[in-house]
Amino acid sequence: GQQVMQIPQYQHVQEGEDFTTYCNSSTTLSNIQWYKQRPGGHPVFLIQLVKSGEVKKQKRLTFQFGEAKKNSSLHITATQTTDVGTYFCAGPGNTDKLIFGTGTRLQVFP
């Protein structure tokens, strides 16, 4: 079946360091969505990318959709403690469901 994998599974960074998570789908995606889930919280939608090669920025966060529309990345510049949480990518499946990636848990040390 369709799978969406993310690496790394877990990352510790010192505050101020950069962070990147990578998302890879086994199939081509019509779009890719990114969500953030704080510890003890619920997933919160961050952004959606639709076009091949698309790059979008939100302040310190840069999102990229691969040319083949099978992979994506999220890069955070100069992490802050408020960036702590689990970042999930997600893409529409063959049926009307969203397939979530395995997630990358980010821990930021002050």
Next chain:
Amino acid sequence: DTEVTQTPKHLVMGMTNKKSLKCEQHMGHRAMYWYKQKAKKPPELMFVYSYEKLSINESVPSRFSPECPNSSLLNLHLHALQPEDSALYLCASSQEGSSYEQYFGPGTRLTVT
């Protein structure tokens, strides 16, 4: 208003109990979802309602029974659950199908004893 509400926040139930989880959205969304999430795992889709009709049932055991009374409300009826059903149950809604971003409620933390 981009809020999805869920009640209760926490629920502890025995294996013989019957309980219901409730979800409400007022964004005019036509698709609503139930997810189950175990610790350190991604949300796992259980059911999708589209235009108030059940469109996806991910082979969930019959001890979970969804209900969509109207376009704003989604319930999940629980009966004879097992301890392994303990998890965070998340409700979400989206404008239509999976191509649209989903808005999640805060979840119900369920413990089955």
